[in-house]
Amino acid sequence: GAVVSQHPSWVICKSGTSVKIECRSLDFQATTMFWYRQFPKQSLMLMATSNEGSKATYEQGVEKDKFLINHASLTLSTLTVTSAHPEDSSFYICSASERSSYNEQFFGPGTRLTVL
Amino acid sequence: AQSVTQPDIHITVSEGASLELRCNYSYGATPYLFWYVQSPGQGLQLLLKYFSGDTLVQGIKGFEAEFKRSQSSFNLRKPSVHWSDAAEYFCAVGPSGTYKYIFGTGTRLKVLA
Numbered sequence: 576g577a578v579v580s581q582h583p584s585w586v587i588c589k590s591g592t593s594v595k596i597e598c599r600s601l602d603f604q605a606t607t608m609f610w611y612r613q614f615p616k617q618s619l620m621l622m623a624t625s626n627e628g629s630k631a632t633y634e635q636g637v638e639k640d641k642f643l644i645n646h647a648s649l650t651l652s653t654l655t656v657t658s659a660h661p662e663d664s665s666f667y668i669c670s671a672s673e674r675s676s677y678n679e680q681f682f683g684p685g686t687r688l689t690v691l
Numbered sequence: 692a693q694s695v696t697q698p699d700i701h702i703t704v705s706e707g708a709s710l711e712l713r714c715n716y717s718y719g720a721t722p723y724l725f726w727y728v729q730s731p732g733q734g735l736q737l738l739l740k741y742f743s744g745d746t747l748v749q750g751i752k753g754f755e756a757e758f759k760r761s762q763s764s765f766n767l768r769k770p771s772v773h774w775s776d777a778a779e780y781f782c783a784v785g786p787s788g789t790y791k792y793i794f795g796t797g798t799r800l801k802v803l804a
Contacts, residue, residue, distance in 0.1 A: 581734075607790050618781065618794045619735075668734055678790045679723070684734035 578602055579671050581683035588659055589691055596654045596686045598669030604649040605671035609680060610642070613666040625652055659690040693718050695784050697795035704772050705803045712767040712798050714782030723785035724765040725792070726756055730778045738780075741765065752776070777802045 578601040588594050598608060607626050611619040623639075625631040625646035633639045641663075643655040652671075656663050666687050670680040694717045704710055716722060723742050727735040739750025746758040756767045765782060782795040 609790075609792075616779075616799075618796045621791065624790065666732075672790050678785060679740070680785070680790070680792060682727075682735040682737075685732075687732065 577679075577681040579605075579669065579681045579683040581667075581669055581686050583686060584684065585687040585689075587689045587691065590660050591658055594656045594659055594688060596656075596667055596669075596688070598652045598654070598671065598683055600650045600671040600673075600681070603671075603673045603681075605652070606649065606674045607672045607678075608646055608652040609670045609672070610644060610652075610654050611668045611670070613668060613685075615666075619668060622654075656688065659688070661690045664688055664690045693722075693784065693786060693793055695782055695793050695795040697780075697782055697798050699798045700796070701799050701801065703801040703803060706774050707771050710767075710769045710772045710776070710800070712780050712782075712800070714765045714767065714795060716763050716765065716782075716784045716793075718763075718784060718786060720786075721760065724756075724758060725783040725785065726750065726754070726765070726767045727781045727783060728752075728778045729781065729797075735781065738767070772800075772802055774802045774804060776800060 580599045582597045610622045613619050622637045623631045623633045627649050631644035646652040668685045670682045672680045696715045725740045726738040738754045739748045741748045741758050748756050754769050780798045783792045785792050
């Protein structure tokens with residue numbers, strides 16, 4: 576149980592275009608979802624936290640207009656990178672948590688974004 | 692401030708040797724503790740977790756970790772390393788009562804044949 580999927584697993588786009596990444600909880604209801612960014616050979620950096628039906632809470636320094644997050648249902652959250660530029664190229668990982676006493680996060684497999 | 696420290700950026704061991712990866716945290720109470728492994732280009736795989744109870748935790752792939760409250764540590768161990776264990780290892784702390792995790796900077800493990 577507790578499986579999280581991401582789609583696509585990798586994407587290449589041209590500079591200036593927008594890219595949408597989906598994160599789905601397959602067998603549980605995700606009351607909270609998280610989006611992380613990981614640069615090569617570095618740790619995960621939390622970008623934002625989203626609760627179903629609410630606006631996302633962004634971490635300091637993350638541009639909310641650049642990284643649009645929608646958590647419209649208990650099984651789906653989307654991250655849209657708007658007007659992507661080469662510096663947005665990165666590995667994006669989502670995680671999901673269901674309401675429980677331990678608040679454990681379950682991680683997706685990640686999406687590799689390359690902006691040309 | 693809450694923090695997680697993985698003092699070793701790189702560790703190299705020979706196949707069959709024992710392994711210990713260090714993790715220290717700074718937090719006022721007992722947090723939830725996790726170890727994840729990440730292969731290149733892949734997502735995170737949970738090795739083991741500690742919420743409460745027995746301080747020696749068994750995980751997958753032959754890994755174990757011991758929570759030592761007095762040392763604020765949660766070190767990961769494996770008695771005999773396999774070549775397939777070469778990867779990046781992350782320690783994470785989930786402060787109880789919150790949803791956010793704090794990740795360590797990671798330890799890259801290299802295994803010599």
